[in-house]
Amino acid sequence: MRKILVVGAGQSGLQLALGLQQHGYEVTLMSNRTADEIRSGRVMSTQCMFHTALQHERDLGINFWESQAPRIEGLGISVAGPDGSRPIDWVGKLEGYAQSVDQRVKMAGWMETFAQRGGQLVIHGAAVSDLDYFSRSYDLVLVSAGKGELVSMFGRDASRSPYDKPQRALAVAYVHGLGPRPEHPDYDAVRCNLVPGVGEMFVMPTHTLSGRADILFWEGIPGGPLDVFDSIKDPGEHLATTLDLMKRFLPWEYDRADKVELTDAGGTLAGRYAPTVRNPVGRLPSGGLVLGVADVVVANDPLTGQGSNSASKCAASYLASILERGDQPFDAEWMQSTFDRYWETARHVVKWTNAMLAPPPEHVLNLIGAGGQLQPVADRFANAFDNPADLENFFYEPAKTEGYLAEAAGAR
Structure with a gap:
């Protein structure tokens, strides 16, 4: 039985670990937090997963919240005029519905499932020195923890990374009490609001710890009027600032938000990062090799909503490559070809997201x-x-x- 170590318990790491486990691999999963710590912590992302990514979860039988999460049947674009009007406003119908599940719910649930099915779960914040030690005991080490010291093992691919600094300041609030858009009350849709020269706001229904909720997500051009959340530590102030900016730039969204309240004290998040593509093969001090997964090697700005989708697609692609490898060694050539296979999907996301970060032609x-x-x-x-x-x-x-x-x- 081949032994595989997965470092990082996000969408890609857990999906891969559960998939490998189902196919008889001896899998160890390292996470820096327990399931309870994840569940009781701060929101980790926005996420709206579309049909293809959701199908990867269904294929593994780990779509545990599909009956509870809202079915998102449309995606709308609105463009704000300088006078508060909407010169552009439409909704496209999705061929297969999308869904959003708070990652605190999903990752905690998946982690518990992995352990219940006999997986080895190690709660430990891994450093490079840890991987150097552990790698000798495993046939393959997969790194899916997209932040911290481990990412430094994977060099930036400048030819595929046109930006060297963040292009948006991000601010998220999970809320209860958002009213429907009066013009389309009959089905759920993600709403993408574009404010030229200022940034974007996304509004999407989700399933969270307390049931149905909505995500209010600002993406602000750095240095602009939306770039004000970094210094805000109080969740209530974060929500109030979110609403003030909605009132100023998106009155049609603000009009349905007069009764909103945060889902919980951990329902806000702010930050920024530079979109980056990295080389997929990391080399440990002892000479051992590790393979980067999902955000570790292809990190896009969330502007096009592709993060969790890409993580799911990467996990599915890597799983197929591992299964096809059989008993052959997971060497550097195989690692590169495994990433190249995923890149055929990822490159379209990178091209699109980077294009949308620039002013539209x-x-x-x-x-x-x-x-x-x-x-x-x-x-x-x-x-x-x-x-x-x-x-x-x-x-x-x-x-x-x-x-x-x-x-x-x-x-x-």
């Missing part, structure tokens, strides 16, 4: 605007959140965008 503005007149355009753009590879066909090149819009208009 005219043809993209035309595309977003067309979603309000042509429902098929709105639907296709919404479903690109599940399959970003489709954007190659209509998003990046002006000629392709114009051709697609002409075709969509002619089909009316």
Whole structure:
């Protein structure tokens, strides 16, 4: 029986550990927190998982909260005018519903499931020296802890990382009491609000520790009016600031937020990080090798909502590569080819996210605007959140965008 060590208990690490466990591998999982500490801690992310990523969980039978989490059937784009108006406002219908589950709920539940199924769970904040020691006892070491000292083992790939500093300041609040958008009360949708030159706000339904909730998520251009959360430590002040900025820039969202309250004392989060692609193979001081997973090697800004989706897709891709390897050694060549296989999916996310971080060119503005007149355009753009590879066909090149819009208009 091959022995595998997974370091990090997030979406990718736990999904991989549970998948490997089901296929008979002897798996050890290292986490710096217990399940109870995760469950009672601060929110860790925003997450909206689309059909493909959700299917990877279903394939492993670990979609434990699917019946409880809201079914997100649409994705809407609104663009704020300087006078508080909405010159662009539309909703695209998703082909398969999306869902969001608070990672405190999911990761704690998955960790307990892993242990109940006989997995070896080690609660320890791993350093490079720890991995150097442990690696001698395992056939493969996978690093899925995307922060801290371990990331330093994986060098930045400058050719795939155009930004060397954060492009957005992030601020999250989980709330109860958000009212529906009056124009679309009949189904749940993620709402993407664009404030040109200022930033973006995303509003999405989720399932949290106390049941149904909504996530209010600001992405502010550094140095701008939204970049004010770093110094706020009090959760109540964080929410009040979130609402004040909604009132100023997005009055239609503020109008349905007059009764909101935080889901819990840990329901806020703020921070920033530079989107980075790293080399996938890390070398330990003793010469041993480790393979980076998901955010460790491809960390995107959450602007396009791809973090948990990419983590799920990476875990599924790596699982397939490990199973196909059989009894052959997990050497550097295999590690690189395993990452390259995942990169065929990840590269589309990186290209799209980095493009959206920059001011949109005219043809993209035309595309977003067309979603309000042509429902098929709105639907296709919404479903690109599940399959970003489709954007190659209509998003990046002006000629392709114009051709697609002409075709969509002619089909009316």
